[in-house]
Amino acid sequence: MHLEGTILHGRDFEPIEGRVVVENGRVEAVERTETESTDVVCPAFVNAHTHIGDSVAKEAGAGLSLDDxxxxxxxxxxxxxxxxxxxxxxxxxxxxxxxxQATGTAACVEFREGGVPGVETFAAAREGIDVDAVVLGRETEDAMHASDGFGASGARDGDFAAVRGATREAGKLFGIHAGERDADDVDAAIDLAPDFLVHMVHATDDQIERVADSELPVAVCPRSNLVTNVGVPPIRRLAERTTVALGTDNVMLNSPSMFREMEFAAKLSDVSAETVLRMATVDGADLAGLDCGVVEAGAPAKLLVLDGDSDNLGGAKDPVRAVVRRAGQADVKRVVL
Ligand SMILES: [Zn+2]
Structure with a gap:
């Protein structure tokens, strides 16, 4: 299979005119060549933080506080x-x-409520769908054993030391929410030596220093933080010090569209479009230990092809900025997962 057009190549998303050669599910080569195609070929997204379980609760609870x-x-x-x-x-x-899948997401990192039955329900929902999922069970240690790790609510909600230790022993991922409504639970979360943190809206400079020292990745969810009215995550300060990935958080609060999350992240912060696209792709993959998120020779062929000549994208001067700040589902031509 060949995909032609403007290819956003490698971790820097350098726009290359040419073709992507795909064989046996991997990118065999990225070739520079003249092409008539106006398509834009970019890596499919990694959604670094989801709660897909609350898809039954879309738009419920308007006006309630975060806790409620x-x-x-x-x-x-x-x-x-x-x-x-x-x-x-x-x-x-x-x-x-x-x-x-239709909006170009190759994989998600899912915090799955409901213990072991919750993990099993998610597996049933994903049958026949090509979106990879790193599923982190919640509530019980058994849920961790039945999934890819443990997703903790937050250090103020309980003592997670035992399950943290068990997760490490099992060689699985441990993620935890921190700093969503204030900074009070951040140090205790870092003390658990998690594999990653979620939110960090209210992280202090000292806490960001600790995150940098322990090379702790952070998943940020700016749209969720706006809905729950807790503030805007310090995306630039975090991105200068550690790996930052992008997540859409609760389906209850937001559609799980990485296009929308990228647009908000780009327009709420002063980081480059390349940084935001990295947060939406390879940085999320790195956070979860997944092998995807770049278009380059040897990488898995998890690709998103956009119509660069759609009425929405046609004539854009900067393809990376256009993908990050402007593109949407209507521009999707093909998703290769
Ligand atoms: Zn969450």
């Missing part, structure tokens, strides 16, 4: 999840995953 919305165990989200049948859960999650 999502805090365990009795926030609105958790009550709606408990009230939904397994069939409703599977069907709703499946639709979200299909939407993610």
């Amino acid at each position: 919305l999502v805090a365990p165990p009795d926030g609105l989200k958790h009550r709606l999840l408990r009230a939904a049948s397994r069939e409703e859960m599977v069907a709703a999650m499946r639709r979200s995953l299909r939407f993610m």
